[in-house]
């Protein structure tokens with residue numbers, strides 16, 4: 001079949017995004033031709049500001065290079081401006097006579113800077129700020145000239161001024177209004193902004209109106225104002241607004257009215273001709289930010305792909321200023337007035353100002369200066385039109401102060417809900433990012449940019465994206481627990497792999513990889529440790545532990561530090577120690593010149609800065625059991641004083657803790673496991689944030705499970721109350737064994753619990769007595785088959801090789 | 809020119825494992841792959857200097873223990889999307905012994 005001919009005029013951000021979307025939906029429908037007036041392929045216009053500031057290069061901001069067009073079979077005409085559309089024969093004509101026929105046409109001609117109609121506006125050195133050509137001109141001027149004047153104190157003008165200042169020019173911003181950014185800020189915030197820009201060396205002339213641009217030898221030399229004053233100027237940048245570039249459409253008789261008028265499907269009055277981007281007037285609005293343009297692109301592509309289900313209904317926009325070191329956010333109606341109410345927080349000394357505007361119990365505007373982390377949240381409340389009456393008291397203090405989110409610390413990213421928007425430019429929500437990180441095993445910002453497009457346009461959400469990465473990947477620098485397939489090496493899920501290991505009685509990693517058709521010869525650093533754990537947890541005493549598939553801490557049985565040395569934490573049962581042990585620890589510290597000794601929060605002693613070669617010697621001299629502080633294993637059992645000494649104690653918590661630790665010591669697990677036992681409900685051992693927390697009461701012991709004190713504090717849930725110490729061992733042991741057998745590698749107990757639910761655990765551990773006893777027996781069988789790793793390695797033998805350095 | 813130094817026997821490096829080696833002040837990491845090839849790299853991750861000898865060997869690369877960069881064993885270059893490199897050293901195996909040229 002003959003392909004339809006799609007021609008696009010204007011090779012900019014909105015247009016090319018439309019093509020990308022079309023190619024996604026209907027890769028083979030069209031033969032595509034693109035005309036661009038600029039000599040470059042598609043670049044990120046937004047980032048011209050950092051390029052001007054010298055923070056990025058043109059190379060950094062290319063979005064689609066020439067190769068991209070070739071790859072997709074698109075014919076690209078650069079440096080060719082279309083001057084005529086003949087709608088009768090359906091052909092466009094370029095300045096140099098090149099022609100192209102179309103079945104459908106996209107107009108994406110953007111806009112042009114508005115140049116004030118002043119005498120002298122045609123002098124050399126008077127420019128707008130729109131494209132690479134303008135940036136080149138500004139950079140060249142900064143090399144030869146001193147005085148720059150920017151007319152217009154809006155976003156664009158301030159970014160231009162900042163860049164020119166960083167290029168070494170003496171910069172004055174002339175603005176007609178009473179304060180800067182009057183369309184984005186209220187007066188108070190604008191004054192704060194002005195102050196910090198003045199601190200950077202910029203000068204401002206407010207409420208000044210230019211009368212004439214004065215030239216010498218054909219180049220601008222000064223600016224004269226209506227009040228008669230003059231300032232020197234070798235470069236004048238006009239940033240007083242943009243005009244939709246609709247001349248071409250008008251000349252072809254397409255209806256225009258301050259922009260090419262389009263309907264909700266992005267069609268012009270000629271239905272074969274679509275228009276997207278800044279050249280468009282949609283329902284009376286011409287947008288000047290990329291986020292709405294990208295929404296238009298989606299809708300337009302949907303119709304071009306003949307799917308016909310998208311409608312563009314307009315956008316609420318928010319703005320940020322891209323000047324390094326200045327945080328500014330505004331959205332909606334922030335100037336208040338009428339029947340609106342304002343909530344204001346103002347700390348001029350601290351450089352923070354926030355104003356929220358409320359109307360009929362809804363947030364209708366926000367203006368933030370100095371602290372913008374909650375911008376995304378406010379913007380969401382605003383767009384959703386959510387009733388905020390219930391959270392109004394806390395609204396100003398941000399999302400982390402609302403509801404029960406109080407424990408979550410400073411990390412905003414962790415507190416955001418999945419449907420909250422992170423990247424306003426590309427409309428990417430937190431959930432999209434988290435999903436991409438987990439599904440594709442992403443680790444770096446670049447990966448996330450590539451996979452989701454978040455942070456790839458204006459970049460101001462970069463910090464937030466990084467936070468999401470950190471909170472998604474989580475503790476111990478461990479690779480992400482993949483939600484779907486285990487990792488890139490296989491399509492099987494953790495659950496499938498565990499089941500096959502059990503059913504087929506697989507006993508080694510190569511066996512699993514062969515049986516389940518791994519794609520890589522020996523897996524990766526993410527699946528190998530998981531497989532090793534699944535094998536030894538499923539077939540204790542039979543499957544062979546593979547040290548080469550363990551993360552270095554578990555291979556060396558000590559914690560690697562950032563300088564490549566190790567830390568050693570011997571076990572002190574239940575936090576109890578004695579003079580002989582302390583003396584031995586002191587002797588070891590002397591003998592090996594241990595640079596730092598500290599008491600851990602787990603009630604034991606940590607020796608830092610030990611060289612790897614010294615580890616076996618240290619272990620031999622200590623002659624104490626391994627603390628497994630390095631392992632996905634039982635770490636500590638924290639205890640309080642308890643009934644033996646404490647005047648409140650109802651139970652002997654110390655003894656109970658020792659018994660638990662001795663019973664479960666050497667237990668490998670999907671992730672680290674921490675226990676605690678308190679002697680009464682005052683709970684000095686903090687049992688409520690442990691994987692298993694035991695609290696003594698008059699009539700016995702309460703057992704809590706699934707607590708966690710990490711990035712996101714989770715309070716343990718009540719599982720059961722029992723009478724005797726023996727029952728505590730049995731119930732806790734059964735719970736832990738269920739976790740060991742069913743959780744995914746790198747799940748903490750809480751993550752697994754959230755997935756399977758406490759009721760499921762109750763059924764297995766409380767209601768099914770035989771099942772409980774069997775679970776407990778399997779746990780004991782497994783741990784009793786393990787040797788103390790330090791004892792093994794303290795004596796000569798194969799296991800010691802790990803610690804010996806070859807010399808040549 | 810032909811200055812090969814004997815390091816150890818192949819058996820002394822675990823399969824899919826590593827060994828640390830010292831030559832004067834230089835710390836070198838030796839790697840043995842699943843198909844019994846041996847490679848040597850300067851024991852410094854191009855990211856933040858992590859000890860590659862403590863990493864996990866997979867296929868033809870090693871994963872650094874500190875922040876999970878992947879470094880190619882053949883040429884010491886970081887795998888995409890990371891960028892950086894550490895020095896590789898030629899290694900050969902002859903009748904079960906490992907030799908290195910520095």
Ligand SMILES: Cc1cc2nc3c(=O)[nH]c(=O)nc-3n(C[C@H](O)[C@H](O)[C@H](O)COP(=O)(O)OP(=O)(O)OC[C@H]3O[C@@H](n4cnc5c(N)ncnc54)[C@H](O)[C@@H]3O)c2cc1C
Nearest residue numbers: 010011012013014037045081082109110277278288289290
């Ligand atoms: C310095 C600067 C900073 C900005 N910062 C931000 C920001 O932080 N956030 C934000 O959301 N937005 C920002 N913007 C605005 C954003 O860049 C624009 O909204 C967006 O680029 C518009 O896309 P477009 O495709 O409509 O137009 P453009 O990207 O301008 O593309 C139009 C293209 O069509 C070409 N063209 C025009 N007429 C013809 C013709 N007849 N024949 C052939 N080609 C033609 C033009 O040369 C141009 O290359 C900024 C803009 C600038 C200049």
Ligand code: HEM
Nearest residue numbers: 475476559567569600601602604606629635636709710711
């Ligand atoms: C998720 C974030 C966390 C990470 C990545 C983390 C990591 C670590 C590491 C690497 C060590 C070993 C230090 C060493 O010996 O070299 C350690 C020890 C310890 N951590 Fe954390 N930790 C986290 C959260 C917590 C929280 C929230 C608590 C307390 C509520 C906690 C309590 C402890 C204690 C008590 C020890 C000493 C353990 C022992 O004695 O064996 N950690 N942690």
Ligand code: SF4
Nearest residue numbers: 640646679680683684
């Ligand atoms: S938890 Fe109760 S028994 Fe234990 S030390 Fe505190 S007050 Fe004493």
Ligand code: FES
Nearest residue numbers: 853855856858872
């Ligand atoms: S030091 Fe190797 S990954 Fe960071």
